Amino acid sequence: MILYPLDSLMRMMGADKIATLPIGVLWTAVFIGYLLACAHIWRSALDAGLLLGGVHRHRLRGFRHDDRTSAAAERMTHIHILGIAGTFMGGVAAIAKGGRFSRHRVGFERVSADEHAASGPRHRVRAGYGAEQLDLKPDMVVVGNALSRGSPVIEAMLDRGMTYTSAPCGSPNRCSTRGT
């Protein structure tokens, strides 16, 4: 089963050239691997469910960046929460303030006048919907339900490819966050 094709191959190539066979096999394997890698890259870039396995896993993964590891999430030290005036997002901000992120820098953006939700020496409140909110360069942006596509800050966040999530997701690992 194996020797017959090998013998045929040796007869076809000749005994003097048979030494080049491993190199040829290696190059072929590398070439096939390269093609598979390109297919993987394009599938990821276009969110296309093409062939080659891993489709469902990768289709759930957006571009920059819903698929950071837990370790990466642990490294995040600056969370910027957008839209903290409401009850839910205000609660999220309060949890962040009281949780482990309170040791670090937590930025908040308020969307109305009630600044009480995020007061404190280490927590900054920035008013407005402008893209300048993101000049703080946070590690992750938590988007409140008060904001949607079309808001300057949201569009700027997407353009800059920042890591973002929504409060119900709680973590970039749990929900798909699309970069475009």
Add this chain to the structure above:
Amino acid sequence: MLRLAKAFLSIALRRQSPADLPASLFLLTLAAGATALMEVLGALLPPPPNGQIALRVALEVGMPLAFTWVLLTLARRRARFLQTATALLGVGALAA
């Protein structure tokens, strides 16, 4: 540099996606430079080249960039250009 090579290897092995790369023009330039270098080295190997190394390098680097840009533009995902092109060129340089 080693970390970068590992990232490209992980993409080639489908453990990571281009989304894991930073969207950096510098990184894209670096990947393009590596691809060009590998092309030049490949052209210097026997059999001798036909004297159009510059054209080969330009095509090797320019074609994937142009193709990526056009395809992502058509797919309305041009924001992914930097990462996708970096991944393609980096994996290509790694395979070369």
